[in-house]
């Protein structure tokens with residue numbers, strides 16, 4: 566069966582030029598392999614600097630010019646280079662960027678969502694979309710600098726959710742959100758997968774995303790430390806976890822590690 570997305574042995578390194586044309590190479594993603602199918606939410610969990618955003622950028626053909634990439638990214642059975650992935654952007658692979666600076670500083674929220682709707686060839690329905698992510702209709706008239714971090718993030722989510730991309734890569738979509746709004750956003754991503762998209766949900770917060778994920782890919786210092794069914798992260802299933810996942814699970818405060826034992 567052809568996979569929706571198949572990543573094989575993906576590595577990303579950065580080149581740094583030194584004096585006399587000497588070049589250092591620093592590997593930041595090392596040999597990642599996984600697949601993604603319609604209908605599933607795959608959480609990518611790792612601490613700051615683990616390489617989560619690099620993975621997101623690689624999948625969208627957005628790595629910076631000083632990055633070198635090896636391995637294969639296959640979309641619906643076809644090998645894709647960065648230019649090919651860039652052509653899939655928006656219509657087939659959407660991104661919720663980690664940086665809220667991706668919003669156009671000179672455009673009101675409503676206009677930004679309108680533009681994204683035009684790109685995706687869908688009706689804007691701006692008020693409805695804002696309300697659906699817990700914002701007020703009046704937010705449509707605000708410029709990015711008038712939005713809080715959490716508001717700006719939800720505007721980016723509105724824009725990225727437009728259209729029918731078969732894969733949505735959400736890079737820390739809940740950063741800066743309170744628990745209620747975090748769960749609104751995560752439920753929307755879950756619902757999107759349930760309607761047939763695949764969602765790559767990047768987060769450093771395993772506990773928050775677990776109820777919404779099918780599988781969990783663990784990333785540490787650019788290396789994959791396991792891929793686990795989300796259901797294993799439970800009291801009943803924890804014994805089947807890999808050593809790394811199990812250590813991570815035990816370290817969570819609600820699982821007994823209180824730091825004062």
Ligand SMILES: Nc1ncnc2c1ncn2[C@@H]1O[C@H](COP(=O)(O)OP(=O)(O)OP(=O)(O)O)[C@@H](O)[C@H]1O
Nearest residue numbers: 579593611612613614615616617618619620629769
């Ligand atoms: N343009 C770049 N040039 C050089 N190194 C980079 C570049 N972008 C990222 N890196 C390095 O790659 C590593 C992984 O970065 P990445 O942004 O993917 O981390 P992350 O897991 O998304 O972290 P966070 O949770 O803080 O967003 C880091 O060590 C970072 O310094």
Ligand code: NI
Nearest residue numbers: 617618619663
């Ligand atoms: Ni990141």
